Amino acid sequence: MGKVEQYLQATRKKKGALLFVLIDSEVSKIKESIKLAREVEKIGASAILVGGSSAVDQLEMAQVVKSLKKSIKIPIILFPGNVTGVVPSADAILFSSLMNSENPYYITQAQALGAPNVLKFGLEPLPTAYIIIGEGTTAWFVGAAKGIPFDKPNIAAAYCLAAQFLGMRFVYLEAGSGAKESVRPQMVATVRKLFKGFIIVGGGIRDSKTATELVKAGADALVIGTMLEKEKGSLKKLGEIANSIKNLKK
């Protein structure tokens, strides 16, 4: 287990469920990203994810990550949608396989193409089963996912069990950035019963009620992105969400 993984496990034990904030380097440029990251660090976010399903400007992403690294203490974890998402200066990378993709590129090929740079840049790979729930989002489209219906928790659990047998220590249940509906607590609870690793849930989470239900169902970390890009007063709302999930689960 690497340093970041140890930190995530230890922080989850200490604080309860964690909050990850996603910075899309295509939306937030350098100055904005630093400001946002500093604010969410103060609010209590435990890590910053940097990525984007259509983030193809590698130079821009590298610059955002490099400046973030100098500005905050919490780990910066890359969240690549393609090989272009592997850049230097971050602490770790969600080294993910899109388990329910119909295109082998997103299951193993992008990983093979990206792996040499992960090694070269000294990024800690977090072995992650990325599973897309529902349809119609950018990640669903780009990743050629066979989206798992929101009301089929057993299918998601079967994928997570397979991920566990393959040695993956993280699963990411993803409804997609800006999703109208987030993953349902019932699905998280079903996965929690079988999967022993770290469960990340994201996509369409915008309020404390949803966040609380997902954590009670067994999520170890929630990812919030779009809300912070779009809504006025969203930092206040993020603070409420952070407080509502604090110490819910030990």
Ligand SMILES: CC(C)=CCC/C(C)=C/CC/C(C)=C/CC/C(C)=C/COP(=O)(O)OP(=O)(O)O
């Ligand atoms: C491990 C390596 C090198 C690559 C993994 C490649 C995989 C598995 C890709 C999965 C398919 C995909 C396109 C995922 C996108 C994940 C992502 C970074 C989502 C972030 O979403 P936003 O950037 O907010 O989405 P928008 O682009 O829709 O705003």
Ligand SMILES: O=P(O)(O)OC[C@@H](O)CO
């Ligand atoms: O942008 P939102 O909807 O918060 O989703 C976050 C993340 O799960 C997307 O990959």
Ligand SMILES: [Mg+2]
């Ligand atoms: Mg986005």
